[in-house]
Amino acid sequence: MENVDKFVNTPFFESVIERTEQYIRSGFPVHFVGPSGVGKTSLAIHIARKFNKPVTILRGHHEMSNKDLLGQQYGYVKKEVVDNYIHSVYKKEQEVRPFWLSGELVEAVLNGHTVIYDEFTRSRPETNNIFLSLLEEKVLPIYGKGKESFIECHPDFSIIFTSNPEEYAGTFHTQDALMDRLITINLEPCDEKTEIEIITLKTGLERKDSAKLVRLLSELRSLGNGYSPSLRSSMMIALICKEHSIPVRNRDKNYQNICLDVLSRPIKQKLPHLSYSSVQEQILKEMQKKEESK
C-alpha cells in the first residue's frame, strides 16, 4: 500500500514537532517516552527527515554492546609488496594490521547524521554510557583501537531517543546522568480525529468505518488503566477488514471475531483480574452497546 510509510500530520502533532525541531536545532537531544504503539518512532522519523541529513536508526536491545555502536576489530588485513624488478634482487615486504569495522554510531557521528536511537532503554546502561561524553563534550570515545581514543562529533549530528515507560518489561533503568542530558517529552495517545485519519490513510478503510472502529477502541481503552489497545491494534483490525471485505459492523460475526482475536490480549492485560472469557464478554458487550446506540 502506497501510504504505508506516510506520516499523518494533524494539529495534534504540531506543537510537539515544532518544539522538538527547536530543541534539536539548539543542539539538544530529545527523548520521546510513551506507551507502546503511541507513535514515538513514526514521529521521530518524521522529524528526523526535516533536517535533510542521512537518518541512522539504532534499535536498543539487551545484547547491544559498544562493539555494535563503535565498531570492532574484524580479523586482519595483509599487505604484501614483492619487488623483483631486477632479476637478481628479490625483495618482499609484508604488513599485517588489524581490520577495523566501524560501528553505525561512528559513521553517524563523523558524517553528521540525524540518529534515532529507538527503544534505547532496552540496551544495558553500561552500553549507553558512551552517550554521556558524546552529548556533553561532543566526542565519541573509541575503545580498543590503539592510539586514536576519540573522534570529534560533526556539528550537524543530532539525536532523538525513544523509550517505553520504565515499568515496561524488558527495559533497564537509565542512569540519571544520561537522562539529565535529554529533553524528555511525554507522548500522549493521539486524539480520536487523528487516529481516524491515520487508519483511513494507512489502511484505505472508509472514513466512516474508521470512525466506528475508533469509537469502539476508545470505549475499551477507558476500561482499566493505561493506553491499550494501541493504535497498532486498530490498524490491524482495519487492514484485515479492508483486505477481506469484512463489514465494520458490530453485529457481523467475522468482524466480532477479528475484534476478539486482536483485542482480547491487550484488554486482558489491563484487566488482569478478569478471566479470558469475561474479557471477551466485555468486548462483545461494548460492541452491542455501540450497535444499539447507533
Ligand SMILES: Nc1ncnc2c1ncn2[C@@H]1O[C@H](COP(=O)(O)OP(=O)(O)OP(=O)(O)O)[C@@H](O)[C@H]1O
Ligand atoms: N502520525 C502517524 N502517521 C502515520 N502512522 C502512524 C502515526 N503514528 C503512529 N502511526 C502508526 O502506528 C503504529 C505504531 O506507531 P510507532 O511504531 O511509531 O509507535 P511506537 O510508540 O514507536 O511503538 P513501540 O513503543 O511499540 O515501538 C505504526 O504502524 C505507525 O506506522
